[in-house]
Amino acid sequence: MQFFKSLEVSLRNWRNQVISPIKYRGDAVHCPVCDHSFSHFLPAGTGDRARPGAVCPLCRSRERDRLSWLFLQKRENELLQKHMQFLHVAPEPRLSEFFFSAIGEGYITADLMRKDVMVRMDVQDMLYPNETMDAIYCNHVFQDVPDDRKAIAECFRVLRPGGWAVVNVPLFAEATSEANTPGNVRPTWDKRPDEHVRNYGPDYQQRLEDAGFLTEVFAPEDLEPDAEKRKHLGIDGPRTGYVHFVRKPPAST
Template structure:
């Protein structure tokens, strides 16, 4: 079990995706139980796995879907607050999360396109700063925990705005420090260890603060930072292993 956990934490994501197809069943069987539940597939476990490139977070990685806190919160939001699973929608998923990929792809109501430079789950290999899609192409866009990797995040935001349909919406989650007023970035920091120490991960280039919503608004989005986890009881937060103060950045494009 220690070996499996180590693999999940240190192996580059494209390789992790490939090997996870045989790792996940082993993890799910070993950790079966009743205490915690992954709402994405409904399965229950005696505990979740630890995860994190720098500082490890305990009991956060669900073994059957490999979902983290943010994935489970977003799934609950989509299920309970939107018509994502019933309305015909054209969807773009940037850097598709494995926890969602196969489920979204099977949804008959969705025309589902994935994009990334490196992911084996990407239908279209593309740079987020220069997307190969026409203006006003997608009803819904997911771009979660991607922008913190992009040196020119403003250009990436402009591209997301360009390809979103008028009246469309998206969720663009990023790691945020809710008590930080201004986003911090320093392009001179290139050493992986130093990036991990300062930004939390070896391939992150900034730490977002409260001004994240303003950055999105400047490119044209209407933005609502939804404190969705606060709608759950303490027991539900613990059972699903979600973060009480995590925000869902809901971005819309006016008609």
């Protein structure tokens, strides 16, 4: 089964790079991540979480990726430096390329199950000593881990004083609750954990603050005030979410 899964991924990548730019050519929407325009974005999700214009046909970035990309572009000079210690959990390919180009040595990718990363690691039990990282990027991960508070605490522990993190999650509920059953149950041959073991609400920010973080939350309109431009970039839908930017307080003097 794993062979067929790898073959499927290879065929999908070929389709994305060769067929999609032709099939979806146009200028109705623009993906800032790969800097290409298309006739429309592709749908994603199912049921009540279906999103009609979510995925870039070329780079496969989703609304959350495009939103984070805009945030990072606006803050790149402030946040990213060469050779900083930067941990990227569950790395997205295009964002990984961007981070590696900006940082170089010091950029680390990590994931619990994937083989295409530098470090195999559980975010609930990070392999690094206290205060060793300058930054962490961990996008849409905490909703899939059994103990998200422990994972958040681990991020706080390994960050240096003054260090920052982007720790976005999907917000589907009025208040955070544990899911009785995962939102995505894997087939028996797939050894990855089931997805969406909890549904987050706006009180997610309080969880971050409970761990000690200073928090800022950026909505799509904070990063792009023009409604037509938000639509053009595909970050105008209700499932786009927010950028949750946090800092570990600086060391007291």
